[in-house]
Amino acid sequence: MKILLVAINAKYIHSNLAVYCLKSYAAKRGIEVELTEYTINHRRDDILMNIYQRKPDVVAFSCYIWNLEFVQDIAADLYKVLPDLEIWGGGPEVSYDAEKFLAKHPEFRGIMKGEGERTFCELAGLYQIYGKEAVNKLDECHGIVWRDPKGEISQGLPQAPISLDEVPFIYEEYENMMPFENRILYYETSRGCPFSCSYCLSSIDKRVRLRSMELVEKELQFFLDHKVPQVKFVDRTFNCNHRHSMAIWRYIKEHDNGITNFHFEIAADILNEEEIEVSLDSEVKYIEIFNIPDTEVRMVDIIMFFEEKKKFLV
Ligand code: B12
Ligand code: SF4
Numbered sequence: 001m002k003i004l005l006v007a008i009n010a011k012y013i014h015s016n017l018a019v020y021c022l023k024s025y026a027a028k029r030g031i032e033v034e035l036t037e038y039t040i041n042h043r044r045d046d047i048l049m050n051i052y053q054r055k056p057d058v059v060a061f062s063c064y065i066w067n068l069e070f071v072q073d074i075a076a077d078l079y080k081v082l083p084d085l086e087i088w089g090g091g092p093e094v095s096y097d098a099e100k101f102l103a104k105h106p107e108f109r110g111i112m113k114g115e116g117e118r119t120f121c122e123l124a125g126l127y128q129i130y131g132k133e134a135v136n137k138l139d140e141c142h143g144i145v146w147r148d149p150k151g152e153i154s155q156g157l158p159q160a161p162i163s164l165d166e167v168p169f170i171y172e173e174y175e176n177m178m179p180f181e182n183r184i185l186y187y188e189t190s191r192g193c194p195f196s197c198s199y200c201l202s203s204i205d206k207r208v209r210l211r212s213m214e215l216v217e218k219e220l221q222f223f224l225d226h227k228v229p230q231v232k233f234v235d236r237t238f239n240c241n242h243r244h245s246m247a248i249w250r251y252i253k254e255h256d257n258g259i260t261n262f263h264f265e266i267a268a269d270i271l272n273e274e275e276i277e278v279s280l281d282s283e284v285k286y287i288e289i290f291n292i293p294d295t296e297v298r299m300v301d302i303i304m305f306f307e308e309k310k311k312f313l314v
Contacts, residue, residue, distance in 0.1 A: 001127045003033040004056035005120075008047070008067040008074075012039050015179070017170070017186040017234060018091065018116060019062050024168035025117040031124045037179075040070055048077050056085065058127050060112070060120065063091040072105060079107035086135070088123070090116050092201045098145040102153050110138065110146030114205075115191070117167065119143035119159050164191060164211040169219050177226065185223065185231050189216050190244065193236035195267070202236040213247050220248070224257045231262050238264040239275060249278045 005023055007016030016037060023035045034054065038047045051059065051074070059078065061071045075087050090112035094101050098111035112119045122141045126134040138146045143159025171177050171185065192208040193200075223231050239245040245266075252262055 001057045001131055002055060003058040003060065003124050003127060004051065004054055005033055005035040005060050005062065006051065006071075007035070007037045007062045008042075008070050009037060009039045010066040011041065013183050014039075015183050015186060016062055017188065020170040021167055022060075022090075022116050022120045024170050024173060025166070026121045026124050028168065029121055029125075031121060031128055033124055040067055044070065044073055044077070047074055048081070051078060052081060057132075058086040058088065058124075060088040060090060063089050063093040065093055068093045075105065075107050084132075086127070086132075088112060090120065096201065096204065099153055099155070102145060102147055106147075108147070109135070110144050113143050113145060114159065115143075115161055118162055161191075161207070161209065164189070164209045165215055167211070169215070169222075171219075171226075172222060177228075185228055186234050187219070187223070187231050188234045189248065190235040190238070190241070194240050195237060208240055210241060210244050213244070216248060217251055220251055221255065224255055224260055227257060227259045229259065229261065231260060233262065233264045235265070237267045239266045239270060242272060242275065246275060246278060249275070253278060 005019040007019045009016055019035050019037070023033055026033055034056070036050070036054070038050070059075075061075065063071050071089070075089075078085060079087060086109045087107055088110055089101070089108055094111050095113045098113050101111060102108055112123060119142060123134075123138075123144065126137050126141055130137055135146075135149055138144065138148070139154070139156065142157045144156040145153060146156070147153050167188065171180065174180070177185075189211045190208055192205040193202045194206055194208055196203045196206070245264075
């Protein structure tokens with residue numbers, strides 16, 4: 001069975017960290033899958049043709065706010081030209097209303113909800129073992145909602161979260177980091193966010209899990225040694241754990257190579273003095289500050305403070 005992970009990015013410069021993690025996590029457990037990336041600037045027909053020519057048996061789309069419409073259209077067309085294809089979705093944009101999504105999109109066999117590594121690996125394993133017969137074994141898989149061969153939608157058992165140290169560091173797997181040439185490298189050292197902004201999907205996972213500093217230091221050094229121009233941390237609120245953020249900023253400060261920029265999204269209202277000092281001293285050049293509604297006054301102070309010190313803010 002050929003299983004194909006499909007990512008459609010906002011622009012060429014972006015990459016989809018999630019699908020690389022899923023592919024690598026599965027490969028480490030003996031399950032090989034293929035991966036392909038496009039952008040929303042590609043013509044839909046070209047994407048359709050490219051997927052068709054790869055002759056997959058199973059396609060799993062990574063669904064985000066910037067590509068959901070695109071994915072829906074392509075999946076519907078794929079289903080017309082490859083009616084036996086098993087089409088799955090995963091990612092934040094389909095995770096929280098999966099039953100409704102499935103009811104509306106009959107071309108999808110199912111949705112892998114939430115954190116994908118373990119769920120995708122289980123599901124890909126089922127297809128590798130049972131082939132097309134896997135559709136009758138889907139109740140063995142955790143974390144999914146699926147349509148059975150009679151058309152009924154079922155909900156699987158919940159999936160347990162993984163330790164963040166189990167998430168693969170994907171960049172060292174590619175010689176010269178080829179797929180990422182001239183692109184932003186995304187990097188994750190935590191999952192979850194302790195805040196509850198009602199408009200935000202990241203607020204659903206309140207438990208914050210951290211990657212151990214032992215791994216993080218090795219990986220930061222990898223970026224520095226490879227003189228990567230831009231690393232963007234995708235941690236939902238980078239500074240929600242002071243010890244963790246301070247350890248990372250200190251490491252960057254002490255090992256700066258004069259080339260690599262690190263980009264963080266932080267919550268301004270919880271910055272402490274020590275964090276402000278280290279981030280001002282160090283080569284942490286790009287800091288993305290976002291507002292939390294009742295902290296506007298402090299937010300303005302902090303922005304003025306950073307601007308005085310000639311830090312770049314976005
Ligand atoms: C990188 C990024 C972007 C990049 C695009 C990257 C790309 N590939 O093209 C840029 C900067 C362009 C961008 C833009 C926007 N973004 Co943005 N972005 C992110 C960010 C920071 C990282 C995503 C990521 O890689 N995470 C790391 C991966 C490993 O985690 P994950 O996404 O949760 O993936 C896991 C699961 O979801 C699942 N999964 C994911 N894909 C798949 C696929 C399969 C098959 C399976 C099984 C599982 C699976 O498994 C993964 C691993 O466990 C997230 C916030 C975040 N930290 O996640 C926001 C986020 C996705 N963006 C968001 C928003 C709102 C936007 C914008 C609309 C902002 C704006 N107002 O302009 C724009 C949209 C642009 C457009 N053209 O329409 C929101 C979406 C929330 C929502 N739906 O309301 C998020 C969640 C930020 C937030 N907290 O608000 N974004
Ligand atoms: S602080 Fe940011 S990531 Fe956390 S819930 Fe609010 S908007 Fe989402």
